[in-house]
Amino acid sequence: MLVIRRRAGESILIADDIEIEVLETTPTRVKLGIKAPKEVAVLRKEVWLTQEHNRAAAQEIPLSLLTPFLSRLRSKT
Amino acid sequence: MSQCKTRYFGTVTYDPQTVITFPAGLPAFENRCQFLPIEDAARQPFLFLQSLEDPALCFLTLPVGVLDPNYQLKMSNEDLAAIGLRQPPGAAADLLCLAVVSFNPDGNAAANLLAPIVVNGATRSAVQSVRDDFAYGCSHPLPPVPQVTPCS
Numbered sequence: 001m002l003v004i005r006r007r008a009g010e011s012i013l014i015a016d017d018i019e020i021e022v023l024e025t026t027p028t029r030v031k032l033g034i035k036a037p038k039e040v041a042v043l044r045k046e047v048w049l050t051q052e053h054n055r056a057a058a059q060e061i062p063l064s065l066l067t068p069f070l071s072r073l074r075s076k077t
Numbered sequence: 078m079s080q081c082k083t084r085y086f087g088t089v090t091y092d093p094q095t096v097i098t099f100p101a102g103l104p105a106f107e108n109r110c111q112f113l114p115i116e117d118a119a120r121q122p123f124l125f126l127q128s129l130e131d132p133a134l135c136f137l138t139l140p141v142g143v144l145d146p147n148y149q150l151k152m153s154n155e156d157l158a159a160i161g162l163r164q165p166p167g168a169a170a171d172l173l174c175l176a177v178v179s180f181n182p183d184g185n186a187a188a189n190l191l192a193p194i195v196v197n198g199a200t201r202s203a204v205q206s207v208r209d210d211f212a213y214g215c216s217h218p219l220p221p222v223p224q225v226t227p228c229s
Contacts, residue, residue: 044207046208047192049191050104050105050192050207051105053187053216054105057177057179057189061180063120065184065186066123066137069186069219073139073143073220
């Protein structure tokens with residue numbers, strides 16, 4: 001992994017057309033500004049993980065797969 | 078009453094007032110906005126979310142409290158606004174929190190506690206609210222029934 005130190009107001013460039021600027025830093029967070037062509041998807045990683053999980057969850061399953069979980073889950077309701 | 082085709086229950090008749098609307102769809106399913114919640118007594122506490130726009134699309138969900146009774150909901154102002162709430166909802170708010178569950182062919186199951194579906198019961202609008210922290214994982218394992226060792 002490439003590691004670069006930047007301060008607020010400084011940028012990095014990726015290829016010819018993507019720019020990521022550090023707008024603001026706090027002890028716990030970094031605020032970034034991202035300029036990229038429309039066709040480049042820019043996502044928080046959590047959103048991407050959720051997309052992948054939703055795609056997996058959308059697959060049809062035999063409902064018998066639920067059976068092993070039912071009694072344990074019901075004991076918690 | 079209306080009718081729709083479903084993935085797991087054939088054609089079902091439903092009350093249109095029970096339909097849940099996701100104004101922005103769900104991540105990876107942005108154009109699927111109308112879902113019918115289906116309870117099946119034989120499979121509770123699972124709740125099925127059947128797409129009304131795609132009969133082949135049905136999510137299996139569990140109430141978040143079943144998986145983690147101490148779950149702390151955290152939503153962005155944007156997500157709150159998407160379901161008609163202006164500020165952090167108080168305890169009085171009629172909210173239903175569901176975790177989407179996926180199953181592997183090997184029978185393991187995982188619930189997404191990183192991005193709960195939050196339904197505003199008052200408006201029946203919903204959002205899958207992706208947290209901006211990693212306080213919870215997107216593949217929280219479901220507890221299976223423990224294997225019983227047969228007595229000899």
